[in-house]
Amino acid sequence: MSQQDVMKLVKENEVKFVDFRFTDTKGKEQHVGVPISAFGDEKFTDGHAFDGSSIAGWKGIQASDMLLMPDPATAYIDPFFDETTLVLTCDVIEPSDGKGYDRDPRSIANRAEAYLKSSGLGDTAYFGPEPEFFIFDAVEWKTDMSGSYVKIHAEEAAWSSSEKFEGGNTGHRPAVKGGYFPVPPVDSANDMRAQMCLLLEACGLPVEVHHHEVATAGQNEIGTKFNTLVRRADQTQLLKYIVHNVAHQYGKTATFMPKPIVGDNGSGMHVHQSIWKDGKNLFAGNGYAGLSEFALYYIGGIIKHAKALNAITNPLTNSYKRLVPHYEAPVKLAYSAKNRSASIRIPFVNSDKARRIETRFPDPGANPYLCFAALMMAGLDGVQNKIHPGDPADKNLYDLPPEEDAKIPTVCASLEEALEALRADHEFLTRGGVFSEDWIQSYLDLKMEDVNRLRMTTTPVEFEMYYSV
Numbered sequence: 001m002s003q004q005d006v007m008k009l010v011k012e013n014e015v016k017f018v019d020f021r022f023t024d025t026k027g028k029e030q031h032v033g034v035p036i037s038a039f040g041d042e043k044f045t046d047g048h049a050f051d052g053s054s055i056a057g058w059k060g061i062q063a064s065d066m067l068l069m070p071d072p073a074t075a076y077i078d079p080f081f082d083e084t085t086l087v088l089t090c091d092v093i094e095p096s097d098g099k100g101y102d103r104d105p106r107s108i109a110n111r112a113e114a115y116l117k118s119s120g121l122g123d124t125a126y127f128g129p130e131p132e133f134f135i136f137d138a139v140e141w142k143t144d145m146s147g148s149y150v151k152i153h154a155e156e157a158a159w160s161s162s163e164k165f166e167g168g169n170t171g172h173r174p175a176v177k178g179g180y181f182p183v184p185p186v187d188s189a190n191d192m193r194a195q196m197c198l199l200l201e202a203c204g205l206p207v208e209v210h211h212h213e214v215a216t217a218g219q220n221e222i223g224t225k226f227n228t229l230v231r232r233a234d235q236t237q238l239l240k241y242i243v244h245n246v247a248h249q250y251g252k253t254a255t256f257m258p259k260p261i262v263g264d265n266g267s268g269m270h271v272h273q274s275i276w277k278d279g280k281n282l283f284a285g286n287g288y289a290g291l292s293e294f295a296l297y298y299i300g301g302i303i304k305h306a307k308a309l310n311a312i313t314n315p316l317t318n319s320y321k322r323l324v325p326h327y328e329a330p331v332k333l334a335y336s337a338k339n340r341s342a343s344i345r346i347p348f349v350n351s352d353k354a355r356r357i358e359t360r361f362p363d364p365g366a367n368p369y370l371c372f373a374a375l376m377m378a379g380l381d382g383v384q385n386k387i388h389p390g391d392p393a394d395k396n397l398y399d400l401p402p403e404e405d406a407k408i409p410t411v412c413a414s415l416e417e418a419l420e421a422l423r424a425d426h427e428f429l430t431r432g433g434v435f436s437e438d439w440i441q442s443y444l445d446l447k448m449e450d451v452n453r454l455r456m457t458t459t460p461v462e463f464e465m466y467y468s469v
Helices: 003-012 105-119 190-202 229-249 293-304 306-313 368-384 415-424 427-433 437-456 460-466
Strands: 017-023 029-035 048-051 065-070 085-093 124-136 138-144 147-153 207-212 219-224 253-255 269-277 332-337 342-346 357-359
Touching: 003 085, 017 065, 017 105, 029 048, 029 229, 085 105, 105 124, 105 229, 105 368, 105 427, 124 229, 124 368, 138 253, 147 460, 190 207, 190 219, 190 229, 219 229, 229 253, 229 368, 269 293, 269 368, 293 306, 293 332, 293 342, 293 357, 293 368, 306 368, 306 415, 306 437, 368 427, 415 437, 427 437
Parallel strands: 017 085, 332 342
Antiparallel strands: 017 029, 048 065, 065 085, 124 219, 124 253, 124 269, 138 147, 207 219, 269 357, 342 357
16 A cells, blocks of 8 residues: 555545554554644655653663654554544654664564565565464452462353353353364354454455464464565554454453463464565475475574574563473474474475465564564574574474483573573674664663563462472
8 A cells, every 4th residue: 555545545434543553672562643634645754753762672761752654555444443543553763864763673674674685585574473362251460569369260261160150151161272173152252253353354464264272261363364574563463453452342351471371272473484586485495395495494593593582582471381391382493394393393285385484482472573573584594504404303292202302402491591592692683784782782671671570579379389388
């Protein structure tokens, strides 16, 4: 969609407000609205001024003036606001030089796409994420000096079989690890997901599939079409926005938190990816599972840098409640066709155009702009340095003899370990100025705040384990 198309859309839909949106370092969308009387063609050239000092991990108060530069290709009519509102996703621009702000995630992703082209290795990177999420009836928590607790309310949860509900307890619900994928009434979210799908398509994101996921208590997934790196990150933010708000309209609450419940599957975000040049898929070849040497080297780069990548692809302390060995999590740094226990899988496809790899350790807590850019930079390092990933792992990696298990490396076991890995291994991210040293340090500082808060917070499980010492 062009600038002219946007202005036509405004007129045809009698738009009353324009909502400028951008994504902060933590991956949360932010927005500011302007009435249509204050919106014109100049917004696409001059941008919209805002204060960047209040965004976590961004500018200090001494250098706070920033510009939001809308991308006309991202335009859609918001399906939730009472007044007709046009949404535009923005890059954050430094007014002093007119360039993308060093710490703006979308600008980082733009630089990653530019680096791919300048490297000569390829001209297009395609990404297809699969973010899983939970829908609960309600959630409550408390954390203060007097203690802490969390309580999840979900009529669909296996633990709700003895609860009293208005209209009675129907008894139809998924067991633990039993949610993949029974028909209603066991799957209670079908109509809600269908509404999400219709709104996604109305906003320009094609939907390919929707279903209940493995876990009890309302784990779901909506599969949407792949796209180029920056646009697919934009669309991942759109998906999150629609999922959160449709659930809210139904009187429910949705979360992309990787591990909200104990004792059942967490939510991952498997990321499909491929690199193209001159209309040709560079991942297609005559090697293992139909892969090219280029693709194998790309896998080698991801495996080599996986622990540093974890700081970006799995950026929450909660991420590592999901990435635990021997609990059906993709922690083993190996690749395989069909074998879903490997952290990198090669999906079975019928054509070279669809040939791709699937990185399985990321989770939906990741900022998609940073996640996709970092994965690509790691893969390209593998190609540039011919890092071969070794032999594929076609055995079940969850059930290996101890001596074999010990030989296969794993992802990080904690956010702190991941941050230390990123501190030691990030040169591959800084090539072409994609990620800067300044960004790396600011990110480490921001995420260590999470680590330290968890370190200092006593949890109920510690009372259970240690109170009677």
